[in-house]
Every structure is written in C-alpha cells, then in structure tokens.
Amino acid sequence: MNEAFAPDWELDYYSRPILESDGKKRWELLICSTPEPGHADQASGSPEGTPKNSASKSFRWVLPCPASSVNSIWLKEALQQALGAAADEGFGPPRRLRCWRGSMRTMVQRAAEGLGLELVASRRCYALVSWLQERERDVYPLEEGYMQGPLAPPPVALRPVAVPLPEAARGESWAWATLPLAALGEANDWEMGFCGLVPLPEGLDPEATVPGIRLFSSSRSLAMAGWIAGLEPVRLDIADQQLVLEAGLDDRWLLTNLPESEADTAAETFRTARERAGGLQFLAVQASEEEPRFEGFWLLRDLPDA
Numbered sequence: 001m002n003e004a005f006a007p008d009w010e011l012d013y014y015s016r017p018i019l020e021s022d023g024k025k026r027w028e029l030l031i032c033s034t035p036e037p038g039h040a041d042q043a044s045g046s047p048e049g050t051p052k053n054s055a056s057k058s059f060r061w062v063l064p065c066p067a068s069s070v071n072s073i074w075l076k077e078a079l080q081q082a083l084g085a086a087a088d089e090g091f092g093p094p095r096r097l098r099c100w101r102g103s104m105r106t107m108v109q110r111a112a113e114g115l116g117l118e119l120v121a122s123r124r125c126y127a128l129v130s131w132l133q134e135r136e137r138d139v140y141p142l143e144e145g146y147m148q149g150p151l152a153p154p155p156v157a158l159r160p161v162a163v164p165l166p167e168a169a170r171g172e173s174w175a176w177a178t179l180p181l182a183a184l185g186e187a188n189d190w191e192m193g194f195c196g197l198v199p200l201p202e203g204l205d206p207e208a209t210v211p212g213i214r215l216f217s218s219s220r221s222l223a224m225a226g227w228i229a230g231l232e233p234v235r236l237d238i239a240d241q242q243l244v245l246e247a248g249l250d251d252r253w254l255l256t257n258l259p260e261s262e263a264d265t266a267a268e269t270f271r272t273a274r275e276r277a278g279g280l281q282f283l284a285v286q287a288s289e290e291e292p293r294f295e296g297f298w299l300l301r302d303l304p305d306a
Contacts, residue, residue: 006092007033007058010128011099013065013075013108017136019145024067026145029078030135031061032127033091034098035199058127059086072110079115093117098232100125102249121249122232126198126301162244162254169227171215174256175289176266181277182206184299193222194229194285196298201278211273212236212282212300213243213255216289225285225296235300236281238267245283274302 010032015025035058061082065074083093097117099108105121112119140146164170181204187197213236217224231247238244241263245253258266274281279302285295 006095008096008098009033009094010125011097012128013104014101017140017147018143019147027065027067027070029063029065031082032131033059034127059089059091061085072107075107075111076114079111096120098122098125120232123234123249123303124232129303160250160252162242162252164254169224171217171224173216175214177212177214178209181208181210184210191293192297194225194296198299204278208277209273210277210280210282211270214284214286216286218287221285221287221295228296233283233298233300235302238270
C-alpha cells in the first residue's frame with residue numbers, strides 16, 4: 001500500500017451567517033487540504049465529494065459546532081474525527097495546519113498541540129477562501145435562518161508599519177517582472193529550491209500576464225529564499241511609495257522604497273495587471289537575472305480581507 005498522501009490543512013473555526021432555532025449563530029469547523037499544484041482541485045470529505053485518487057484531490061471536512069460548545073476541547077475532538085476521515089480516504093496527517101483568523105489562533109493552537117499538529121498562523125489559505133466564497137454563494141443562502149453578511153475577517157483598521165527585511169534577507173537588486181499565465185501552469189517542472197505554488201483559478205485567459213517581482217543575490221539567494229519561506233508570503237502591495245510584502249496574519253515587510261515619480265504609476269499598473277490575472281502575483285528569488293533556477297518562487301493571491 002502506498003504511503004498516505006499528506007498535504008497541509010487550512011482551517012476555519014468560526015460562526016456563520018445563520019441563526020439557529022435557539023437564536024444563536026451557527027458555528028462550524030471547515031477543513032480543506034491545500035491542493036497540490038498541477039492537479040485538479042477535486043473535493044472529497046464529509047459531507048461533499050466522492051473519493052478519488054488521493055494525490056489528485058483535496059480533502060474537505062465540515063462539522064457544525066453548537067454555540068455553547070465553542071472551545072479547544074470540542075475542537076480537539078473534531079480534529080481527531082477529521083484525521084480519521086482523512087485516513088479513510090488515503091490521506092496522512094497534515095504536515096501543517098494553517099489558521100487564518102487571528103481571533104481564533106489561541107484556541108486552535110491549544111487543540112492542535114494536544115494532537116501533536118504544527119500550527120501556522122497564516123492568511124496563505126487560498127483554497128479555504130475559495131471554499132468559503134463557494135459556500136457563501138451556494139450553501140448558506142439556502143439554509144433556514146440565513147443572514148446575509150461577509151464571511152471574511154474584517155479589514156484591520158490600521159495596517160502595521162512595514163518593517164525592513166533583515167540584512168541577511170535583502171537582495172542586491174530587484175526587478176519588476178511578468179509571466180504568462182499559461183507558463184505558470186508548468187511551474188511544477190521548473191528548477192526551484194523553496195517554492196509555494198497554488199492551483200491556478202479556472203476561467204482565466206491563458207494569455208493573461210501575471211505581475212511580480214524578482215529579487216537577486218549572487219551570494220545568498222538560497223538563504224534569502226529560506227528566510228522568506230518562513231514568513232508565509234501572502235501578497236505584494238504598493239502604498240506610500242513603498243513596495244511591501246504582506247505575510248503571515250498581518251506582517252508587512254518593506255522590500256524597497258520607490259521614487260515618488262514612479263510610485264503612483266507602478267501601483268496602478270501592478271493593480272490592473274493583478275486584477276486581470278484573477279488576483280495572482282508572484283515573488284521570485286534568484287542568484288542573477290541570467291540564472292534560470294529559482295532559489296525561491298511563490299505564487300500569491302489577493303484575499304477578501306486584504
């Protein structure tokens with residue numbers, strides 16, 4: 001028997017826009033595995049989907065939680081159930097568990113630690129966000145007691161100040177870049193060190209260009225890539241003449257300051273290209289502009305709370 005496939009899990013334990021008969025909001029645990037790039041995102045798990053080859057599908061798990069039972073003890077027991085269901089479908093325990101809501105981090109941390117699972121606080125939960133949007137559109141409105149409202153966490157009122165990258169993680173130079181969407185579909189075959197690929201959204205023009213930036217360092221590109229990998233990079237932003245990498249839950253890292261004459265045009269150009277590419281963007285680390293190998297490459301996407 002083949003070793004069980006063990007992708008990362010993305011988790012959301014939160015209330016939903018549905019009032020139960022007791023007048024309290026419904027709480028729900030959603031878990032989905034991070035799809036392997038290059039494979040179709042075929043859903044399985046309870047209660048949706050049909051099991052297929054585990055290396056070509058993603059695990060999904062849904063479990064309602066009574067509002068009176070919202071705590072780490074209930075969550076730990078629910079995670080145990082999810083681990084059992086995943087094993088039945090050929091999945092191993094997740095390599096990492098990502099939680100995207102800062103308000104639930106402590107509770108999820110306690111439950112995860114009780115099961116020996118590594119928790120990563122990160123907004124890099126693109127599959128989960130897509131699933132939440134799908135349920136908001138197709139599932140919750142059909143439920144009795146539905147109340148229309150946003151599912152994503154509210155935007156942070158004040159963005160944290162962008163902190164400069166430490167010296168060891170700074171490149172010697174950088175450049176704007178674009179890649180055809182069609183080329184990104186073959187990224188699995190590229191020569192890469194650290195990488196964070198995600199399945200490409202459906203329905204996009206394959207001729208669309210995805211914007212991004214390339215960081216270069218002839219002497220420490222691999223070390224830079226390893227450091228950035230630990231940040232959980234989420235998206236790129238240009239604000240107040242600063243080129244910023246957003247990461248984790250609310251971290252902001254200053255990549256460079258842009259000349260005043262360039263900042264506004266760059267921000268508009270980057271934003272427009274990103275929208276045409278379905279919110280996709282990328283960050284690459286290389287030894288030089290001529291070097292074909294990527295020491296680090298991450299596909300990023302805009303999120304509802306960004």
